[in-house]
Amino acid sequence: MTSSHGFASVVGVCAAVVLTAPAAAPQEVPPTGGGVFRECDACPEMVVMPGGQLALGRYEVTVGEYEAFASAAGGGAGGGCYVATSAGWQPDEPATWRSPGFSQSDRHPVVCVSWHDAQQYATWLSRTTGATYRLPGEGEWGQAARGSGGGCDVNGADADLMPYLNRRIGGSWAYPDGDGPSCASSDGSLFTASVGSYGSNRLGLADMVGNVWEWMDVHGVFRGGSWGTGAKDLHPDAHNAHPPGDRLSNVGFRVARTLIEP
Ligand SMILES: [Ca+2]
Numbered sequence: 001m002t003s004s005h006g007f008a009s010v011v012g013v014c015a016a017v018v019l020t021a022p023a024a025a026p027q028e029v030p031p032t033g034g035g036v037f038r039e040c041d042a043c044p045e046m047v048v049m050p051g052g053q054l055a056l057g058r059y060e061v062t063v064g065e066y067e068a069f070a071s072a073a074g075g076g077a078g079g080g081c082y083v084a085t086s087a088g089w090q091p092d093e094p095a096t097w098r099s100p101g102f103s104q105s106d107r108h109p110v111v112c113v114s115w116h117d118a119q120q121y122a123t124w125l126s127r128t129t130g131a132t133y134r135l136p137g138e139g140e141w142g143q144a145a146r147g148s149g150g151g152c153d154v155n156g157a158d159a160d161l162m163p164y165l166n167r168r169i170g171g172s173w174a175y176p177d178g179d180g181p182s183c184a185s186s187d188g189s190l191f192t193a194s195v196g197s198y199g200s201n202r203l204g205l206a207d208m209v210g211n212v213w214e215w216m217d218v219h220g221v222f223r224g225g226s227w228g229t230g231a232k233d234l235h236p237d238a239h240n241a242h243p244p245g246d247r248l249s250n251v252g253f254r255v256a257r258t259l260i261e262p
Pocket residue numbers: 166167168169177187188189190191227
């Protein structure tokens with residue numbers, strides 16, 4: 001799902017930021033911000049936020065990570081999923097996180113997971129690790145998505161950075177990537193992109209804006225925009241909501257881990 005259309009330059013620009021980030025190898029939880037750790041083989045990589053009280057998932061939870069939960073706990077089955085059609089977003093009964101209507105690898109962000117599914121994943125992860133995993137609070141997530149400076153960070157005021165994330169290019173969600181007349185280059189992905197394809201922000205977090213919307217700890221709220229969001233609507237404050245039982249093929253999540261109880 002990637003194309004060579006401008007994609008190499010996207011990776012190249014963002015790679016400089018990635019190189020300044022800490023190594024991704026699992027390690028003990030460090031006391032200060034910036035460290036990366038993973039608490040089990042199937043667990044998400046986590047990045048310690050400044051102050052050392054909170055860690056956030058480096059990436060959106062992937063299909064492979066969700067598979068470990070689904071295999072162990074039977075989560076997320078049935079119920080259908082809202083998918084993009086030529087008639088807009090429509091419920092599709094056979095669609096699931098395993099088959100969301102487009103091709104995904106284990107490294108793509110899981111979609112077609114409801115807020116309840118995401119909560120159950122976090123509960124399972126907490127039980128598996130003995131740690132406190134949960135969905136991020138809006139304040140925690142917003143601070144991590146904004147406020148961290150340049151590099152591959154994005155805000156609505158800096159149009160130059162808009163190629164460096166996965167969003168909708170052109171006038172419709174199905175517009176072939178790279179053919180949008182208003183865009184200098186393709187972002188390389190029509191639907192979801194493999195997590196981290198566009199580099200990380202200066203806190204070491206990838207795809208906070210774009211790729212997939214991310215469920216918050218508030219019932220049914222998600223933030224950050226997705227592959228189906230056009231550039232003008234795509235920024236850290238992008239905010240939407242659905243009933244918490246709904247599944248959508250442009251909504252996933254990342255987890256938070258409490259390191260020190262406030
Ligand atoms: Ca795209």
